Each structure stands twice: as C-alpha cells, then as structure tokens.
Amino acid sequence: MARIGVFVCWCGSNIAGTVDVEKVREEAAKIPGVVSALDYKYMCSDPGQNSLRNIIKEKNLTGIVLAACSPHMHENTFRKAAAKEGLNPYFVEIANIREQVSWVHENKERATAKAVDLMKMMVEKVKRDKPIEDVRVPLNKKALVIGGGIAGIQAALDIANGGVEVILVEKEPSIGGKMIQLDETFPTLDCSSCIMTPKMVEANQHPNIKLYTYSEVEDISGYIGNFKIRIKKKARSVIEKDCTGCGECWNACPMHKNIKSEFNVNLSERTAIYVPFPQAVPLVPVLDRSVCLHFKKGGKCQKCYDACGPKCINFDLQDEIIEETVGAIVASTGYDLMDTSMYGEYGYGKYKDVVSGLQFERLLSASGPTEGVIKRPSDGKTPQTIVFVQCVGSRDPEKGVPYCSKVCCMYTAKHAKLFAHKVHGSQSYVFYIDIRSTSKGYEEFVRSTMEQDGAIYLRGRVSKIYEDDGKLIVKGADTLSGNQVEIAADMVVLATGVIPKQGSDKLAQMLGISYDKYGFFTESHPKLRPAESSTAGIFLAGMAQGPRDIPESVVSGSAAASKILGLFSKNEYEVEGTIANVNESTCVACFYCQRVCAYNAISKKEIKDRSGKLIKVVANVNPGLCTGCGACVNACFSKSIDVKGFMDDQIYAEIKALAI
Amino acid sequence: MKTVINEQNRRNFASQVESMLHDKLSKCYQCGKCSAGCPVNFEMDYTPNQIIKMTELGMEDKVLHSKTIWLCVSCNTCSTRCPKGFEVTGIMDVLREIAEKKGITSKVEKEVQMFHEVFLDNVKSNGRIFELELVGKYKLKTRHLFRDMFLAPKMLEKGKLKMHGEKIANLNQIAKIFKDFE
Numbered sequence: 001m002a003r004i005g006v007f008v009c010w011c012g013s014n015i016a017g018t019v020d021v022e023k024v025r026e027e028a029a030k031i032p033g034v035v036s037a038l039d040y041k042y043m044c045s046d047p048g049q050n051s052l053r054n055i056i057k058e059k060n061l062t063g064i065v066l067a068a069c070s071p072h073m074h075e076n077t078f079r080k081a082a083a084k085e086g087l088n089p090y091f092v093e094i095a096n097i098r099e100q101v102s103w104v105h106e107n108k109e110r111a112t113a114k115a116v117d118l119m120k121m122m123v124e125k126v127k128r129d130k131p132i133e134d135v136r137v138p139l140n141k142k143a144l145v146i147g148g149g150i151a152g153i154q155a156a157l158d159i160a161n162g163g164v165e166v167i168l169v170e171k172e173p174s175i176g177g178k179m180i181q182l183d184e185t186f187p188t189l190d191c192s193s194c195i196m197t198p199k200m201v202e203a204n205q206h207p208n209i210k211l212y213t214y215s216e217v218e219d220i221s222g223y224i225g226n227f228k229i230r231i232k233k234k235a236r237s238v239i240e241k242d243c244t245g246c247g248e249c250w251n252a253c254p255m256h257k258n259i260k261s262e263f264n265v266n267l268s269e270r271t272a273i274y275v276p277f278p279q280a281v282p283l284v285p286v287l288d289r290s291v292c293l294h295f296k297k298g299g300k301c302q303k304c305y306d307a308c309g310p311k312c313i314n315f316d317l318q319d320e321i322i323e324e325t326v327g328a329i330v331a332s333t334g335y336d337l338m339d340t341s342m343y344g345e346y347g348y349g350k351y352k353d354v355v356s357g358l359q360f361e362r363l364l365s366a367s368g369p370t371e372g373v374i375k376r377p378s379d380g381k382t383p384q385t386i387v388f389v390q391c392v393g394s395r396d397p398e399k400g401v402p403y404c405s406k407v408c409c410m411y412t413a414k415h416a417k418l419f420a421h422k423v424h425g426s427q428s429y430v431f432y433i434d435i436r437s438t439s440k441g442y443e444e445f446v447r448s449t450m451e452q453d454g455a456i457y458l459r460g461r462v463s464k465i466y467e468d469d470g471k472l473i474v475k476g477a478d479t480l481s482g483n484q485v486e487i488a489a490d491m492v493v494l495a496t497g498v499i500p501k502q503g504s505d506k507l508a509q510m511l512g513i514s515y516d517k518y519g520f521f522t523e524s525h526p527k528l529r530p531a532e533s534s535t536a537g538i539f540l541a542g543m544a545q546g547p548r549d550i551p552e553s554v555v556s557g558s559a560a561a562s563k564i565l566g567l568f569s570k571n572e573y574e575v576e577g578t579i580a581n582v583n584e585s586t587c588v589a590c591f592y593c594q595r596v597c598a599y600n601a602i603s604k605k606e607i608k609d610r611s612g613k614l615i616k617v618v619a620n621v622n623p624g625l626c627t628g629c630g631a632c633v634n635a636c637f638s639k640s641i642d643v644k645g646f647m648d649d650q651i652y653a654e655i656k657a658l659a660i
Numbered sequence: 661m662k663t664v665i666n667e668q669n670r671r672n673f674a675s676q677v678e679s680m681l682h683d684k685l686s687k688c689y690q691c692g693k694c695s696a697g698c699p700v701n702f703e704m705d706y707t708p709n710q711i712i713k714m715t716e717l718g719m720e721d722k723v724l725h726s727k728t729i730w731l732c733v734s735c736n737t738c739s740t741r742c743p744k745g746f747e748v749t750g751i752m753d754v755l756r757e758i759a760e761k762k763g764i765t766s767k768v769e770k771e772v773q774m775f776h777e778v779f780l781d782n783v784k785s786n787g788r789i790f791e792l793e794l795v796g797k798y799k800l801k802t803r804h805l806f807r808d809m810f811l812a813p814k815m816l817e818k819g820k821l822k823m824h825g826e827k828i829a830n831l832n833q834i835a836k837i838f839k840d841f842e
Contacts, residue, residue, distance in 0.1 A: 429665075451684060
C-alpha cells in the first residue's frame with residue numbers, strides 16, 4: 001500500500017503569490033494513498049528539508065511529491081534528502097508549479113486548479129515508481145587532448161602533472177598553435193616565444209604525455225570512460241627517433257622558392273622539407289609531398305637524403321594509424337583568421353602593404369621574416385605612418401560575423417605600441433568602433449598606447465583604401481568630431497576577426513558535441529558548466545569555444561584538466577538511472593530505435609543458448625551513452641522500449657489523474 | 661566636411677597647443693562629460709570634446725574659426741568634472757590666444773572676441789578689472805555706445821561701478837604671467 005507524502009512549497013511569494021498553496025495541500029490530503037500533506041515557505045531550505053526527512057521517518061513514506069519549482073532546480077536536493085532516510089531517490093517526483101504555473105499565469109483561481117492537477121498527476125506517477133539504481137561505468141584513466149595550442153598544452157600538462165596519461169594530438173608539424181606565432185603579448189609585453197617554448201618543451205618531454213604531431217583524429221566512438229579513438233599519423237618522410245634536427249636537409253632542398261611559409265602567414269618562403277620555425281617541438285622536419293621534387297618528378301631528387309647524416313629521411317614512409325582508448329577528451333582545436341576578401345574597399349590581397357594582424361605580428365617578431373625590423377612587404381622600407389583598422393569582419397552581421405572577436409582591440413593597441421617603440425617618431429592611427437579592454441591591466445594598456453606612445457584613435461570605420469604615389473590613402477570617419485578624414489599611410493594593418501578552426505564542425509559531429517551556428521563548440525551551460533561539452537566526458541578549452549585571449553585560454557585549459565582529474569579520481573562514473581530499457585522478449589530487431597538515437601547508444605546484441613546457437617538479435621542500450629531522452633521509445637513499433645522512471649503505465653496513470 | 665590629415669601640420673599644431681596648455685590632448689577619453697555640463701553648449705558649433713579631438717587631429721582651421729572657442733565663458737564646469745583632469749577651459753583659452761596671434765577674427769562672435777581683448781588688456785594694466793574702463797573701451801570698440809545704458813544706474817546704486825580704478829600692489833607679477841604665456 002502506497003504511503004505518499006505531498007509537500008507544497010510557497011517559494012516565498014513566487015508560488016504563494018499566484019497559487020493558493022493551502023488549497024493545493026488540502027486537495028492533496030484527499031487523494032487516496034496520501035498520508036501526509038504539508039505546505040512550507042521554502043522547502044529547499046534546511047528546515048524545509050528537515051521536515052521532509054522527519055515525515056519520511058515518522059509516516060514511513062513510500063513516495064514523495066514536491067509541488068515546487070522546476071526539477072532542474074532542486075530535484076537533486078530532494079532526492080539526496082530522501083536517500084538519507086533510506087528511500088530510493090527515484091521515489092521523489094516534482095510537480096513544477098512555479099515555472100509552469102505561478103510564473104506564467106495571473107488568475108489565482110485557475111492557476112491553483114492547474115497546480116492541483118499537476119500535483120495529482122505526480123501522486124499517481126509516484127505510486128507506480130519502481131526503485132532505480134544509478135549505472136556505474138568503468139573509467140579508462142587516460143585522456144586525449146585534440147589541438148596543441150596554448151589551451152591544449154596547458155590542459156595536457158595539468159592532466160599529466162596530476163599523474164594521468166595524456167595523448168596530445170596536433171595537426172601541424174609542431175605544437176604551439178597560434179600563440180607561438182605572436183611577437184609580444186598584451187598587456188605585459190612579455191615575448192610570446194619566451195613564455196611558450198618552455199611549455200612546449202615540457203609537454204614534449206613529460207613522461208605522462210604522448211605527443212602526436214602532424215596527426216589527426218580520424219574517428220571516435222564510445223562514451224565517457226571508454227572512448228575508442230583512431231589517430232592518423234601523417235607520413236612525415238622523416239624517421240623521428242633518428243632525426244637530430246640539424247637542418248642539413250632543408251638547407252640542401254632545391255625547392256626554396258614559391259612555397260609560402262604558413263608560419264609566417266605567406267610573408268616568407270620555405271623549402272619542401274622544413275620545420276615551420278626554429279623552436280619547433282618536436283624539432284623534426286616534415287617533407288611536404290605536394291611540392292617535393294622527389295614526389296613530383298618520379299624520385300629523381302634526393303638531395304635532402306644525401307645531405308642527411310643519420311640517414312633518417314625515408315621517402316617510402318606511409319601514414320600510420322594508431323588506436324587508443326581513453327576515458328575523457330579535451331577539444332581545443334583553436335581558431336582561424338577570417339577571410340577578408342569581402343571588403344574590397346580595404347584592398348587586402350590587392351595592395352601588398354595592407355596586411356592582417358597576424359602578418360604584422362610576424363613582422364614584429366624577432367623570429368619573423370624581417371627579424372623583428374618592421375619593413376613593409378612591398379619595398380622593404382620601414383613605415384613611418386601606419387593605419388590600423390579594427391573590427392574587420394567582426395561586428396559586421398552583413399558581411400562578416402555579428403560577434404566581437406575580443407582580442408583585436410588589445411592586439412591593435414599592442415601593435416601601435418610596439419610600432420612606436422621600434423620606429424621612433426612614427427605615427428599610428430587606429431580606427432575603431434568601441435574599445436573593449438576589460439581584463440586586468442587592459443584599459444591602462446590601451447590608455448598608455450594613446451597617452452605615452454601617441455597613437456591617435458579615431459572612432460569610426462574606414463570607407464576606402466587606395467594607393468597613390470607610394471602611399472596608401474585611407475579614407476574614414478571620425479564620428480567624435482563629425483569629420484570625414486583622409487590619412488596618407490605607409491602601411492595598413494587590418495584587425496581581422498576570428499572564426500573557428502576549419503573542420504571543427506566535422507570534429508564536433510565526430511565527437512557528438514554541439515556547436516553554435518558559427519562552428520564554436522558550445523558549453524553544457526554558459527555560466528555554470530563552461531568547461532563541459534554537451535556530451536559527458538568531453539571537455540572544451542581555448543578559442544575553439546569562442547573568442548578569448550591567452551590568459552582565458554590557459555584558464556580554460558586548466559579548467560578542463562581539473563574536470564578530468566576530478567572525474568578520474570574515482571574508479572567508476574555514475575550515470576543517472578533513468579535510461580532506456582529494452583524488453584528483449586518482445587523486441588523484433590527492427591533497429592528503428594538505433595536510427596533515431598542521437599547518442600549512438602543502441603547496438604545489436606546477440607542472444608545465444610547454452611550451446612552457443614544464436615536465438616535472436618535484440619537492441620541493446622549502452623548505459624554510458626544513453627541520456628534517457630526517449631526518442632527510441634517513440635520509435636519502437638513493438639513497444640519494447642521504456643525509459644526507467646517514465647514507464648507507459650505511469651504516463652497513462654498521470655493522464656487518467658487529469659480526467660478525475 | 662572632409663579633412664586631409666597632414667602628419668607634419670597635425671603634429672605642429674597639436675604640440676603648439678599642448679606646450680601652451682601644459683597638458684596632453686591624448687588624455688581625453690572623449691566621454692563627453694565636458695559637453696554634457698557646458699552651459700553654453702547649445703550655442704556652440706562644435707562641442708568641447710569635439711574641439712579637443714579636432715585639435716588632436718590638427719584641424720587648425722576649423723577650431724580657430726569655431727564659435728565654440730569664443731562662446732566658452734570659462735565657468736570651469738568642464739574642467740572640474742573631467743574624469744581625466746584635462747584642462748578643457750584651458751584649451752579654449754589657448755585656442756583663443758592662437759587665433760588672436762594669427763589675427764583670425766571670428767565672424768560670428770566678433771563682439772565676444774573684442775570683449776576678450778579688452779578684458780585681458782584691462783587685467784594686464786590693472787592686475788584686476790576696472791569696470792568703468794572696461795565698459796568704456798568695449799563700447800568704443802564695438803561702437804554700441806548706448807546699449808545696456810539703463811543698467812548703469814542700477815550698478816552704480818549697488819556699488820558695482822567705481823569711479824576710480826585700483827591697481828594691485830605687485831603688477832610685475834601679472835606682467836610675468838602674461839609673459840610666461842606668450
């Protein structure tokens with residue numbers, strides 16, 4: 001015999017202001033099986049929970065209904081309280097009379113009637129609840145980090161330092177990401193390579209980190225605790241363990257013209273066999289087969305092989321497939337710069353001296369094509385006047401993207417500052433819409449660029465850039481003084497906006513995590529679960545999630561790492577027990593459920609008799625992947641699937657309760 | 661209203677203003693606090709913050725011919741309220757002086773400019789204001805001899821118009837201020 005307790009919460013005046021809570025309580029007391037009905041100002045408070053626990057004990061309750069706020073808020077709170085009194089936590093049901101009643105209705109009488117109905121439905125449901133046990137999933141305590149930029153490296157190092165093995169996969173020949181391309185970093189102006197290379201070396205040498213560069217994740221399956229991954233290690237044509245990074249091969253390579261250096265953003269050239277930059281980690285060259293003479297001209301050229309002392313160049317090396325099993329994944333694939341060709345008026349690509357922010361970064365860098373001396377690409381002269389244009393692509397819903405790329409205001413201020421430091425007596429002009437400088441020390445940094453380094457900021461956008469007599473004429477507006485202005489510049493730097501790394505949407509689909517309309521990975525909750533993806537066991541870090549600067553990327557890398565270390569601190573992972581359950585005796589093996597499952601949670605299971613003879617094939621639910629969404633329940637033709645806690649008889653009883 | 665920014669001219673003008681002002685134009689936030697509180701803003705052609713920006717950009721012609729610099733009554737509301745402590749009133753003074761030196765006469769605010777000249781002359785010779793002399797010279801200059809005459813008896817009655825001017829004790833200090841500024 002059911003012994004149900006109903007608890008009606010006032011939620012201060014949130015519920016009680018619109019719903020007659022006493023009436024709800026009185027109605028509850030009349031329902032057969034309800035042995036206790038109570039209303040209280042704040043059920044979630046300590047006294048509220050205590051009275052709930054006392055009544056469970058006193059009345060020996062078999063089920064509880066809370067007419068209160070959304071289960072998203074406090075279902076867990078009340079389940080825990082019930083569990084402390086020895087009641088199965090799934091014998092707690094919530095009738096949501098706040099979000100679904102008091103907050104959305106005005107008429108007290110009718111709102112009260114609806115609240116009573118919802119409460120009655122839950123009483124009927126709880127009467128039919130069956131005990132459910134949470135599912136425990138074993139964990140493979142190994143992590144995969146996809147993307148070796150600053151966020152990925154930080155995540156990998158933190159996880160590895162926590163004593164957990166990490167596999168770090170990087171697409172490019174070297175780890176380091178975008179940060180290693182930068183010159184000095186705002187707002188402290190410490191040199192990017194100086195703070196980045198030690199981390200890269202540490203990641204390479206860490207006993208707990210296995211580094212795969214020039215590699216890509218090809219396939220991922222499985223679920224939290226048990227992801228099966230396949231990594232394609234692209235053929236480097238160089239035997240890594242024998243290579244000393246001496247450089248004889250790339251010095252010997254005859255292909256030193258017309259191959260643009262990706263690392264220097266097309267501002268210099270590289271050879272066919274190359275390391276992207278001298279501090280590359282690992283310091284092992286890659287042979288670019290798409291441009292190598294050996295591959296293009298049928299094996300004639302082998303100058304690099306001849307030059308190589310340890311003979312570690314092998315033209316026959318093939319792509320390698322590596323398979324690993326990990327318990328958790330960090331997706332930190334980073335970003336790309338937007339293509340700015342839609343702004344014909346800025347002349348990017350047309351005029352050599354109109355460069356992107358990242359290109360200017362390379363011109364500033366001591367390891368860049370000009371060894372840190374600012375020279376304009378067209379004639380190699382040092383510019384005296386530079387115009388910086390902010391929001392190129394960002395904050396332009398018509399041509400670019402509506403969001404703010406967040407880093408451009410700061411890097412432009414840094415560019416103007418470094419330009420003033422490197423070229424004395426020079427002048428920079430910055431066209432901006434707003435200046436966003438909100439982190440620690442940022443505002444002061446921008447102001448000092450104006451006040452100490454003399455950069456002139458013009459609030460407005462640029463309408464046209466054209467060449468005239470060796471100068472770039474920049475026409476724009478200064479909306480503060482209300483003037484149209486024209487400036488003759490030697491060089492123009494576009495603060496190009498950022499977009500997710502090309503292919504990150506495909507990776508997201510492979511991982512089964514959600515991403516926004518731009519391709520940035522979406523977090524499980526924008527405020528309270530910023531490091532988690534929508535899929536359990538997969539965490540996010542860095543710019544792949546949205547525009548952010550270096551400190552924020554480092555923080556997000558560490559956040560993802562701490563989540564993984566927390567997860568791995570236990571031997572098993574607990575999954576909520578409200579998942580799909582297959583009735584194997586009625587399943588007709590149509591596998592329509594498998595087709596509708598968004599989480600790849602359903603597989604085929606063979607049932608055999610003692611002699612090993614196959615009796616039938618049925619659908620099988622993987623508890624690690626199932627979220628209990630119920631799509632399969634709707635799809636099942638033979639009514640063989642139920643979601644625990646939401647069984648058919650319960651749903652029918654709820655509907656019947658409405659009819660009474 | 662297109663302005664071609666010539667780097668050399670811009671620098672010359674901006675640094676001339678800065679050296680006379682003893683303040684940096686780049687300090688200005690362009691927040692508009694000065695313009696928001698200015699009691700004569702409604703009559704100005706450029707708001708005070710626009711004058712600062714245009715000076716920084718070297719728009720010499722526009723600022724020196726503006727009404728704004730002559731309409732400023734030096735009430736100091738702007739300077740007092742400026743979050744960056746910028747000399748907003750000061751820049752108006754500086755620009756007036758540069759305009760004077762260049763012989764630029766304001767077409768619209770001619771009389772204000774005349775008053776400015778007479779006023780400064782008066783301060784220069786007396787170290788303070790001698791109203792009767794100020795009024796007299798101003799009237800001669802503007803040739804509006806009888807305008808506002810009815811105010812004279814009232815001012816006399818209240819002791820606002822003295823028949824004899826007084827000079828301050830250390831006139832040489834006033835002379836020094838004027839000299840420093842020049």
